Amino acid sequence: MASFYGVKGKNLLYQYKDFLSDFKIWNQKAHAKQWLIFPENIGKRLSIDETSLSNGELYTVLTNKAANGRKGTIVAMVAGTKAETVIAIIEKIPLKQRNLVNEITLDMAGNMGLIAKKCFPKAIQVTDRFHVQKLATEALQEIRIKHRWKAIDQENEAMEQAKSSKTKYEPKILTNGDTLKQLLARSRYFLYKNKSKWSQNQKERADLLFNLYPDIHKAYNLTQDLRNIFENTTDKIIAFTRLAKWHEKVNQSGFKSFNTISRTITNHYQNILNYFDNRSTNASAESFNAKIKAFRSQFRGVRNIEFFLFRLTNIYA
Incomplete structure (x- = not known):
């Protein structure tokens, strides 16, 4: 816009900030760095999450799902994630308005649960299913990475032995053209997806990976079983039964990381099961975080x- 009118961009920004906009008379300017609240934007269904504005500084953001990421989305933004600080700010909104909230989606962080409980006592808390699934995926990738480091060590040892015996090192090439190290590195992406979405090359790579590493195959199946519970179950009671069966499979697998996930789900089971009432997720909060990042990159950072x-x-x- 500045170049269209033949003026310098910095001059236009300066004029807009200090004269053309209402920034200087903004009623929240004095405390904007610490907190912002918009009580008029509160709705029946909210999301709470954390986001980074710049230099890793975190803000707790409360958003209204009904606004669909448009005007009226932000209910509150508070610097930091400390529960006591966030609660004190949100409680500036009258209790009568806060009691209108029926449901609030959040992750499994203890501070978020405490904020939701104290500020919205009549709201049902729903743990985001994608955070639960992410834990299982990270446990699966942890097993793959462990094998990858082992393969790297084995390759280094083989190269050192070849060097000491003055022979040429020839890495073993698998049928798809990968070395063992490459197979484990390149398997990262398809392990995130359901097998129905694999390409032909990924199917071939998966067959090799699962034959060589049965534990990765078992962990992949556990991850997909958990995803299927959320995707294909509509009844809360049936979901509870299926999660119990999944816990049993985890116990039998012997995977320490999956046992940790199982215990985490058990500790949050009520809020996780609340998902099956309305199938609510924290996707709107994650989407809004993406909007903030895009807005930040558009202006090349936050000065x-x-x-x-x-x-x-x-x-x-």
């Missing part, structure tokens, strides 16, 4: 936090 938040809330609050 003035108050002005950045002013522009952000003009669009989304």
Whole structure:
């Protein structure tokens, strides 16, 4: 816009910030770095999550699902993730308005659960299913990475032995053209997906991987079983039964990391099962985080936090 009118971009930004916009008379400017609240945006279904504005500084963001990521989305933004600080700010919204909230989606972080419980006592808490699935996927990738490091060590030893015996080192090439190390590295991406979405090359690579490493195959099946419970179950009671059977499979597998996930699910089972009432997720909060990152990159970072938040809330609050 600046180049179209033949002026310098910095001059236009300066004029907009100090004269053309309402930034100087913004009623939340004095405390914008610490907190922002918009009580008028509160709705029956909310999401709470954390996001980073710049330099790793975290903000707790409360959003209204009904706004669909448009104007009216932001209910509150508070610097930091400390429960006591966030609660004190959100409680500035009258209790009568907060009691209108029926449901709030969140991750499994203890501080988020405490904020939701204290600020919205009548709301049902729903643990985001994607955070639960992410734990299982990370456990699967942990097993793959462990084998990859072992393969790298074995290759290094073989190369050192070849060097000491003055012979040429020839790595073993698998039928798809990968070495063992490459197979384990290149398997990362298809392990995130359901086998129905694999390409032909990925199917071939999966067959090799699962034949060589049965434990990765077993862990992949556990991950997909958990995903299928969330995707193909609509009844809360049936979901409870299927999760119990999944816990049993995990116990039999002997995987320490999956046992940790199983215990985590057990500790949050009520909030996880609440997902099956309305199939609510925290996807709207994750989507809004992506919007903030895109907005930040569009302006090449955050130089003035108050002005950045002013522009952000003009669009989304």
